[in-house]
Amino acid sequence: xxxxxxxxxxxxxxxMIRYYESIGLIPKTVRTxxxxxxxxxxxxxxxxxxxxxxxxxxxxEQISELVALWRDRDRASTDVKRIALEHVDILERKARELQExxxxxxxxxxxxxxxxxxxxxxxxxxxxxxGGHGSDHRPxxxxxxSGLQPARRGAASKGARG
Amino acid sequence: xxxxxxxxxxxxxxxMIRYYESIGLIPKTVRTxxxxxxxxxxxxxxxxxxxxxxxxxxxxEQISELVALWRDRDRASTDVKRIALEHVDILERKARELQExxxxxxxxxxxxxxxxxxxxxxxxxxxxxxGGHGSDHRPxxxxxxSGLQPARRGAASKGARG
DNA sequence: GTAATCCTTCCAATAGTGGGAAGGTCAAGC
DNA sequence: GCTTGACCTTCCCACTATTGGAAGGATTAC
Numbered sequence: 001x002x003x004x005x006x007x008x009x010x011x012x013x014x015x016m017i018r019y020y021e022s023i024g025l026i027p028k029t030v031r032t033x034x035x036x037x038x039x040x041x042x043x044x045x046x047x048x049x050x051x052x053x054x055x056x057x058x059x060x061e062q063i064s065e066l067v068a069l070w071r072d073r074d075r076a077s078t079d080v081k082r083i084a085l086e087h088v089d090i091l092e093r094k095a096r097e098l099q100e101x102x103x104x105x106x107x108x109x110x111x112x113x114x115x116x117x118x119x120x121x122x123x124x125x126x127x128x129x130x131g132g133h134g135s136d137h138r139p140x141x142x143x144x145x146s147g148l149q150p151a152r153r154g155a156a157s158k159g160a161r162g
Numbered sequence: 163x164x165x166x167x168x169x170x171x172x173x174x175x176x177x178m179i180r181y182y183e184s185i186g187l188i189p190k191t192v193r194t195x196x197x198x199x200x201x202x203x204x205x206x207x208x209x210x211x212x213x214x215x216x217x218x219x220x221x222x223e224q225i226s227e228l229v230a231l232w233r234d235r236d237r238a239s240t241d242v243k244r245i246a247l248e249h250v251d252i253l254e255r256k257a258r259e260l261q262e263x264x265x266x267x268x269x270x271x272x273x274x275x276x277x278x279x280x281x282x283x284x285x286x287x288x289x290x291x292x293g294g295h296g297s298d299h300r301p302x303x304x305x306x307x308s309g310l311q312p313a314r315r316g317a318a319s320k321g322a323r324g
Numbered sequence: 325g326t327a328a329t330c331c332t333t334c335c336a337a338t339a340g341t342g343g344g345a346a347g348g349t350c351a352a353g354c
Numbered sequence: 355g356c357t358t359g360a361c362c363t364t365c366c367c368a369c370t371a372t373t374g375g376a377a378g379g380a381t382t383a384c
Contacts, residue, residue, distance in 0.1 A: 056263050056266060056267060057260070057263045081271050084267050084270060084271045085267075085268075085271050087267060088264045088267045088268050091260050091261075091263050091264035091267070092260070092261070092264045094260050095257045095258075095260035095261045095264065096257075098219070098254075098257035098260065099253070099254070101218050101219050101253050102250045102253035102254045102257065104218065105218060105247075105249060105253070106247075106250050108246060109243050109246045109247050109250065112242065112246070
């Protein structure tokens with residue numbers, strides 16, 4: 001099948017299939033004489049695998065390891081477990097950070113009158129650096145401090161879940 | 163003071179100060195005859211404000227609103243509260259998504275022997291799409307479905323490609 | 325035989341940040 | 355006054371993952 005059909009069958013866009021191929025995440029396919037990429041059912045399985053791993057928030061680099069493991073069934077499942085558990089840690093740490101941020105902000109918002117008066121602890125908390133979770137001049141933990149690669153931001157192409 | 167000192171005092175790198183200026187997040191500064199940017203203590207306050215907002219996960223666009231609000235104290239705190247609360251929602255939704263991912267993965271990992279045997283429910287869950295939270299072929303919720311912009315990852319790069 | 329659709333590759337943009345080159349400036353030391 | 359070194363300037367590139375589009379070739383439908 002062509003790339004378009006493989007895209008539909010796997011849920012990975014044609015654009016992304018080409019991208020994944022270009023970065024070596026998936027192997028190069030056979031081509032027709034005209035240069036069209038040709039995909040087998042097995043290729044579609046790999047693509048679906050990749051898509052689901054992305055859905056779980058794995059980075060392309062991690063998926064790369066996972067795909068190699070998946071394609072080589074002789075490898076010990078220890079490796080897979082390690083990667084998964086590492087990822088669980090990152091995910092949970094990230095979730096905690098996000099919750100702390102939310103709590104800080106919610107605390108600030110709670111004390112903001114929200115009427116016409118300009119007094120607002122959110123603004124003051126931000127300006128005075130006493131916002132709640134004790135940040136001083138550490139150079140920003142933020143995202144990525146944990147090593148999580150958060151994939152994408154824009155525009156779910158066909159329909160995100162709400 | 164120069165950009166380096168402002169960077170040190172605010173915790174925002176000189177690179178980022180220039181970037182924030184270029185995108186209009188902070189106003190253009192006065193320059194010396196030689197073209198050096200000059201910063202006042204007040205400018206450093208603005209920069210610190212921006213840094214803390216980034217720490218809390220605000221996107222540059224949101225910070226832009228916040229900075230405008232902050233600099234114009236006549237504006238009603240309603241706006242600030244609204245922005246903050248919107249952000250709290252996003253943060254909490256994101257945290258929940260992350261926790262779901264972690265739970266799915268942890269569930270899979272729990273049933274993985276992790277020894278030499280190649281049977282591994284993680285791999286099988288990924289390949290067979292029965293991983294636990296009932297995903298079918300929806301085209302990836304992932305990050306960004308919520309509108310959160312996850313800032314950075316900190317990939318230190320040295321090797322050129324090409 | 326042409327139009328519509330699909331495919332190809334290449335380029336740009338997104339958001340936010342770091343790295344570095346090429347060159348100008350400033351302050352200190354001799 | 356000259357060198358040294360630290361600092362500044364602008365500009366370009368890298369990275370992540372993904373989308374969009376342009377220009378042109380291939381296939382398919384009518």
